[in-house]
Amino acid sequence: MSSIEDRVMQALSTVIEPELNRDIVSLEMVRDLSVAEGTAQFTIVLTTPACPLKDVFVERCNAALVGQVEGIEQIRINWDAQVPTDRRIHGRLDVPMKSIVAIASGKGGVGKSTVATNLAVCLADAGASVGLIDADILNPNIPQMFGLGSGRPKVANDKMQPLEVFGVKLISTGFLTTPDKPMIMRGPMLHSAIRQFFTDVEWGRLDYMIVDLPPGTGDAPLSLAQSFPLTGSVIVTQPQDVAVADAIRAAAMFDQLKVPVLGVVENMSGEFFGSGGGEAFAESRGLPFLGRLPLAAAVREGGDYGRPVSIHDPNSAAGSAFRQLSEVTAARISVAMLQGADVIPINIIG
Numbered sequence: 001m002s003s004i005e006d007r008v009m010q011a012l013s014t015v016i017e018p019e020l021n022r023d024i025v026s027l028e029m030v031r032d033l034s035v036a037e038g039t040a041q042f043t044i045v046l047t048t049p050a051c052p053l054k055d056v057f058v059e060r061c062n063a064a065l066v067g068q069v070e071g072i073e074q075i076r077i078n079w080d081a082q083v084p085t086d087r088r089i090h091g092r093l094d095v096p097m098k099s100i101v102a103i104a105s106g107k108g109g110v111g112k113s114t115v116a117t118n119l120a121v122c123l124a125d126a127g128a129s130v131g132l133i134d135a136d137i138l139n140p141n142i143p144q145m146f147g148l149g150s151g152r153p154k155v156a157n158d159k160m161q162p163l164e165v166f167g168v169k170l171i172s173t174g175f176l177t178t179p180d181k182p183m184i185m186r187g188p189m190l191h192s193a194i195r196q197f198f199t200d201v202e203w204g205r206l207d208y209m210i211v212d213l214p215p216g217t218g219d220a221p222l223s224l225a226q227s228f229p230l231t232g233s234v235i236v237t238q239p240q241d242v243a244v245a246d247a248i249r250a251a252a253m254f255d256q257l258k259v260p261v262l263g264v265v266e267n268m269s270g271e272f273f274g275s276g277g278g279e280a281f282a283e284s285r286g287l288p289f290l291g292r293l294p295l296a297a298a299v300r301e302g303g304d305y306g307r308p309v310s311i312h313d314p315n316s317a318a319g320s321a322f323r324q325l326s327e328v329t330a331a332r333i334s335v336a337m338l339q340g341a342d343v344i345p346i347n348i349i350g
């Protein structure tokens, strides 16, 4: 006779993780199972604290256990999260970050920095440890979007200390220059600046390193992808044709650099720029569509005054769209980390 815990575990091994498409027992997501007085209690260890799928787990575990395993009348799930380490990063980097995600676009001004900012603060708000590198070295906007006018990172033990706002650790050339003394750099200097932001900053352990890129297919994404193993890229576009045409070029670049495209974000969706162009682009290339963000004054004001809309006004249409985007993106990052680049559908050229 097997124990009731064994039978519960066996039933749970029929519960499929919807993103990873494997059962939660073999994924080692079930911990600390106990059964008492008809209640099965266990912890599910998610691959991200920003998991959009808790309701699905509850539903599936209920369906597998209650009325299916004799003696189980109800379940109680405790939640925990442990971000896995990207296989490609593990061992190749002496900085303890589990994933590196680049935010990119073809065109400028489509909302990369806005997406990077809101993604980072949402992940941190959910409980993840998050870093953000402003890799738009020549036109750094991240400090302003976090409300940091005059922040200066301290140096200790030969390493720069990142500034921390809304739970996100930040580094930017904006902290090292003033607006009236812009950086003027050639490609090789850009290259080493981006490298140093990884290696010469005291990041500590990070679940997610978000990198906000300058627009286009220039030196920065090339330097980044050649220097560090990237978990993937997120491509931001506006809905209109011109922006989408540039986004296609960005996606093709990542394909050539062998960086998985985690998905496409359509920003500034609405009457003015139209709607649907980003999703159609994603679909035509077999890429995940991560979400549509409305064109809204609150988003722009959030950027100008350092109050990211996703935490400043989380229940507004824009705020909840950004939060949802962060959850969907976190799920795609988990899939990319656990399955490796080879299984992510990338069909840019063909």
Ligand SMILES: Nc1ncnc2c1ncn2[C@@H]1O[C@H](COP(=O)(O)OP(=O)(O)O)[C@@H](O)[C@H]1O
Pocket (backbone or CB within 6 Å): 105, 107, 108, 109, 110, 111, 112, 113, 114, 115, 141, 215, 267, 268, 269, 293, 294, 295, 296, 297, 299, 300, 301, 303, 304
């Ligand atoms: N969904 C949106 N609604 C309104 N304004 C937005 C939205 N997304 C971005 N913006 C604004 O558009 C401008 C450009 O966005 P930004 O994130 O700096 O783009 P990029 O980094 O791609 O150049 C900023 O002033 C920003 O606040």
Ligand SMILES: [Mg+2]
Pocket (backbone or CB within 6 Å): 112, 113, 114, 136, 141, 212, 213, 214
């Ligand atoms: Mg930007």
